[in-house]
Amino acid sequence: MAVRADTADVVVVGLGPGGEEAAGRLAEAGLDVVGVEEGLVGGECPYYGCIPSKIMVRSAGLLAEGRRITGHAGTAMVHPEWRPVTRAVRKATADWDDKIAVERLIGRGVRFLRGTGRLTARDEVTVADVDGNETAVRARQAVVLAVGSEPAVPPIPGLARTPYWTNREAIRVEEVPGSLLVIGGGSIGLELGQVFCRFGTAVTVVEGMQRLLPREEPEAHELLLKVLTDNGIEVHTSARVGAVDYEEGAGFTLYCDRGERLVAERLLVATGRRSDLAKVGALAVDVDAEAPALPVDERLRVAPPVSGRPGIWALGDVTGKGAYTHVSMYQADVVVRGILGEGGPPAAYHAVPRVTFTDPEIGAVGLTEWEARERGLAVRTGLVDLSTSARGTTHQIGNDGFVKLVADMLSGVLVGGTTAGPYGGEVLGALSVAVHARVPLAVLREQIWAYPTFHRAIGDALRQIK
Structure with a gap:
């Protein structure tokens, strides 16, 4: 079968949140960009992950709140109905149709190819469509691998x-x-x-x-x-x-x-989830196809440009730095700056936030106590129950939770923290700033924390660190 040949300044393989952002920004900067996606443009997050799952979580939360009315604010009878949830999810995902996302991408100047892209040379990506037709796109300046991940299914018998x-x-x-x-x-x-x-x-x-x-x-x-x-x-x-x-x-x-x-x-x-490195053609750049992630440097390069040959960058799940949309978007910025030669700070992961949207929510940033001790840090912790800090919240109205802080006393800063409870992901924002900016403990202790709020427990936990 004949293979169609093409060229571009940059080829981006995988158009999840980070890949789409990188491709769009590079095209808007004037580069000829080809974007390749075998699934849905936008990736896992808007169709199967963050967005639809949080619609489901929010709907379930409304049921829980309704059930808490009796005994606290009157009486209520709650009858769950799944059909409105299904409608909301279908609407949010456009019934799992990426037509609008493709149009958005093309509107930014990206040339779009639907198909499975794999590295067939250091500067070449071959794209196979569903009919078996292939297009070999040679990159003049860069290849960006943003192929994401798939659900990992364990080899359990049966x-x-x-x-x-x-x-x-x-x-x-x-x-x-x-x-x-x-x-x-x-x-x-x-x-x-x-x-x-x-x-x-x-x-x-x-x-x-x-x-x-x-x-x-x-x-x-x-x-x-x-x-x-x-x-x-x-x-x-x-x-x-x-x-x-x-x-x-x-x-x-x-x-x-x-x-x-x-x-x-x-x-x-x-x-969990896994990235298929064999499928993306990792062997073309001498990377073990069985490795858990593509090895990248602090500029997200798998292979830097050398002797006039284009560089290979990676971002998102495939880098192994955290399977989160916010990590891929953060990495996209590093990759774009690298390809455009704009410099700026390298990637740093000391303050990656993560949230589990259960009820109560579990928000966390940086290191856990165990991870900090494993690194040999001079660890001190502060732990406060929300019911103690908020003076009177109770389990019956769904206010279970805690704040835990992890400090390195040698550097005098927080290296991690957990905010578990109502709005745990939102309360986490204060700790994310503190850990990211390495704000001194002495400065944090001087802060005035609003009362009665859940985030006030951060101030109480800080006073326990001595």
Whole structure:
């Protein structure tokens, strides 16, 4: 089959949030840019991740608030209905159609190719469309790899033969199941598990590690374990799934190594994400195709420009620096400045914020206490329960939470923090600034914190650090 040849200043492979932003800005700067995407322009976030999942979370939160009215503000009867959620998700995703996103991209001056792009040489990307036609685009100045990631599905015996869900199928569901098993106690599994629980599904979460949200502070696990259990969710930690079985009409059965036999109508696999380096052609730049991420320097270069040959940059999930939209957008700025020769600060990851949108929300930035101690820092912590700091908030009205601060006493700054509770992601903003800017503890202690607010607990926690 003939291969069509093309050239461009820059080829961007993968048009999720970061790839789209980089391609658009480079085109607006006057470069000839070809953008390549095999899926939906905009990536996971607007179609299967951040946006639709938060519509579901918000809807489930309204149900929870309605149920809290009785005994606190009158009486209320709440009847969950999934159809409005489905309508809202379809509207937000344009029914999983990226026509508007493609038009937006082209409007910025990007030439768009639909297909799977792979490196076939250091300066060449070959794009195969769904019909098998190929276009080899030679880059004069740069190649940007922003291919994102896919749900990681563990090799559990029997799983591949079943109609399991990942987050993508869960987002598109039109009826809530009567029961749901969730493999994975990370952000995706807990957020979606709590959503379905609040709409009437019997939910069981199975996590192989000792804690839910194993990357976060142990206090976050303790808080969520209590709240989710109170919600009616069954939680199994340190539970390894040894096999999965499925029978039409009977549903799924999980067989755990400890002997548990768990049964439900549907199964959600939420065990992380992975980037396929073989698919993107990593071998063309001597990168191990089995590696977890593309190796990049502080300027996000996989291979810097040399001897007149274009450089290769990477951004987003494929760099292994955090599978978050805000990280890919941050990296896009570094990549654009590098390609345009504008300089500026290199990428830094000491203050990456992350939020799990459960109820209560778990916001975190920087290092956990364990990570700080592993690095040999002179660690001191401050931990405050929100009910103590806010003087009278109670579990009954949904104000469970805490603030935990991690300080390095040698440098005299915060290196991490967690804000768990109502609006935990919003309260996190203050700590993100403090950790990012390395604001001295002495300055933070002088701050006036508004009363009665949840963020006031930051001031209380600071006073515990001595």
